[in-house]
Amino acid sequence: MFQQILSLIGSFNLGNNGLVPNLVSQQTEVLPLNASIAIIGAGAGGSSAAYHLSNYSRHQVDVTIFDKNDYIGGRVKTIEIEGESYELGGSIFVTVNSLLIEGAEQFNLNISTPEEPEGNNSTVSVWDGQELIYDFPRGWSWWKGILFLKDFGLSPLYATYYMRTTIGKFLQLYEEPLFPWSSLTTVVDEVGLTELIGTDSRTWLNKNTSVGTKFQDTILQALTRVNYASNLDHIHSLAAMVCLAAEDGVRQIVGGNNQIFHNWVKASGAYVKLNHPVSNIVKSNEGWLVDGNYFDYVILAAPFAHSDLSIISGTHGEDVHLIETEKLIPDVPYVELHVTFVLSKEKIDGGNYFGKYGYSYGTILTTTTPPYAEPQFLSLSQEGTTEKGHYVYKLFSYEDLSDEQLIDIFGWVKTPKTLLKVWRKTWYSYPKMQPVSELANIEIAPNLFYTSGMDPFISTMETNALSGKNIAKLLQARIYNKQNNQ
Ligand SMILES: Cc1cc2nc3c(=O)[nH]c(=O)nc-3n(C[C@H](O)[C@H](O)[C@H](O)COP(=O)(O)OP(=O)(O)OC[C@H]3O[C@@H](n4cnc5c(N)ncnc54)[C@H](O)[C@@H]3O)c2cc1C
Numbered sequence: 190m191f192q193q194i195l196s197l198i199g200s201f202n203l204g205n206n207g208l209v210p211n212l213v214s215q216q217t218e219v220l221p222l223n224a225s226i227a228i229i230g231a232g233a234g235g236s237s238a239a240y241h242l243s244n245y246s247r248h249q250v251d252v253t254i255f256d257k258n259d260y261i262g263g264r265v266k267t268i269e270i271e272g273e274s275y276e277l278g279g280s281i282f283v284t285v286n287s288l289l290i291e292g293a294e295q296f297n298l299n300i301s302t303p304e305e306p307e308g309n310n311s312t313v314s315v316w317d318g319q320e321l322i323y324d325f326p327r328g329w330s331w332w333k334g335i336l337f338l339k340d341f342g343l344s345p346l347y348a349t350y351y352m353r354t355t356i357g358k359f360l361q362l363y364e365e366p367l368f369p370w371s372s373l374t375t376v377v378d379e380v381g382l383t384e385l386i387g388t389d390s391r392t393w394l395n396k397n398t399s400v401g402t403k404f405q406d407t408i409l410q411a412l413t414r415v416n417y418a419s420n421l422d423h424i425h426s427l428a429a430m431v432c433l434a435a436e437d438g439v440r441q442i443v444g445g446n447n448q449i450f451h452n453w454v455k456a457s458g459a460y461v462k463l464n465h466p467v468s469n470i471v472k473s474n475e476g477w478l479v480d481g482n483y484f485d486y487v488i489l490a491a492p493f494a495h496s497d498l499s500i501i502s503g504t505h506g507e508d509v510h511l512i513e514t515e516k517l518i519p520d521v522p523y524v525e526l527h528v529t530f531v532l533s534k535e536k537i538d539g540g541n542y543f544g545k546y547g548y549s550y551g552t553i554l555t556t557t558t559p560p561y562a563e564p565q566f567l568s569l570s571q572e573g574t575t576e577k578g579h580y581v582y583k584l585f586s587y588e589d590l591s592d593e594q595l596i597d598i599f600g601w602v603k604t605p606k607t608l609l610k611v612w613r614k615t616w617y618s619y620p621k622m623q624p625v626s627e628l629a630n631i632e633i634a635p636n637l638f639y640t641s642g643m644d645p646f647i648s649t650m651e652t653n654a655l656s657g658k659n660i661a662k663l664l665q666a667r668i669y670n671k672q673n674n675q
Pocket of ligand 1: 229232234255256258262264265466496497526617618619641649
């Protein structure tokens with residue numbers, strides 16, 4: 190939804206500078222393999238693991254996917270509002286997200302650029318809880334670029350340069366010789382991203398770049414807040430750079446991003462058990478016991494802290510004990526994010542709340558500047574107009590927003606019936622993306638693999654899908670070697 194602000198930044202063309210490798214699909218040696226694998230979690234990570242395992246094994250592995258939800262997709266889910274789908278969770282991806290793009294193309298899913306409901310006539314504004322401190326019209330043009338440079342000097346150019354350098358380093362994780370990697374902490378070091386994930390964005394930007402404070406506070410922080418619900422002083426620098434990574438706009442799958450994950454699961458041929466929480470997994474001589482069956486391997490494709498899962502070793506008497514996970518999976522705090530969809534008869538009329546009358550309100554991002562009042566919400570955007578002519582808005586906030594608060598924010602105090610319907614969903618959306626030095630092990634116990642170590646490094650649909658693919662590739666080698674040594 191924020192492609193304008195991002196394309197405005199990204200349009201300062203610095204060229205490819207050779208840092209972003211060409212993402213050609215890698216040739217994979219496909220081998221017939223035999224093994225049974227349980228995957229716990231049918232989100233981006235689990236569905237990608239199932240799909241790539243199936244490809245790497247010529248469909249020979251026997252995969253069962255368990256999910257406690259009644260749907261595939263995890264943190265990627267749509268809701269229907271007057272016949273149209275809207276993303277309740279993971280909503281946008283970018284063109285360097287090759288796994289999602291290839292998935293969409295392979296399954297003939299339509300990729301769209303999210304529409305701007307008001308065309309080029311509305312604004313992107315930045316609200317600091319007290320006043321609207323910045324706004325510009327939607328859409329890119331050379332004169333708007335000049336305005337941007339006038340306001341922020343060369344900071345947008347510097348920020349774009351550092352973002353591209355960072356993404357270039359990250360993309361090495363897709364390719365040999367680094368792919369597949371058996372330790373995320375090690376591979377992050379090898380590509381030179383350890384300092385970025387270990388340092389908060391404010392410190393890193395001030396120490397290493399010429400990106401000015403005004404640009405940091407007004408634009409970058411508005412982006413880290415809408416993407417990761419976090420301010421620059423708290424979020425690590427890699428996450429801040431990723432928030433800028435929409436070089437030529439953002440993408441969505443028409444009808445819902447989760448269709449990619451549905452198709453991956455379907456194509457994998459895995460046996461799928463939805464509505465099926467797994468409360469414990471037990472390591473025994475026969476393999477891993479999951480839901481009454483033994484499996485050779487288990488992939489845990491869900492954040493451990495929210496999985497309500499015990500990992501146990503031993504099946505009899507004194508042998509039975511909990512496997513200590515603290516050292517293998519560092520404790521990662523997650524954001525509790527409140528997503529609110531609003532259906533209304535009228536557009537936002539923000540004069541009373543935001544202090545500007547007769548203003549064309551479009552997307553409102555937020556930031557905090559001295560004296561640091563925390564705005565009531567992180568972002569507010571018009572997502573579309575329905576066939577009935579009603580308006581659909583989406584808000585992100587740290588707290589639940591009551592109908593009264595919404596009516597106040599939208600300026601409908603005198604016409605409360607303008608608010609037709611509200612949908613609310615609370616997520617543990619992503620880690621707080623605080624600086625980290627250690628990421629979770631990939632193999633947390635023998636033959637037990639974990640995808641969500643990726644989350645505190647960078648939490649997106651694409652990166653978590655990459656984590657699933659990486660484990661599929663590691664498993665291919667493991668199973669092949671085991672078979673050949675028998
Ligand atoms: C509001 C919101 C906005 C976002 N915006 C974006 C965005 O614009 N772009 C982007 O790329 N990313 C975005 N993200 C992040 C992205 O959605 C996630 O990083 C990604 O989808 C996580 O995938 P995953 O498979 O690792 O985990 P999840 O999607 O969390 O999947 C884990 C699955 O495991 C299941 N599970 C957990 N425990 C058990 C158990 N014990 N037994 C059985 N099943 C279990 C869960 O039910 C869940 O389905 C957003 C997320 C949210 C919530």
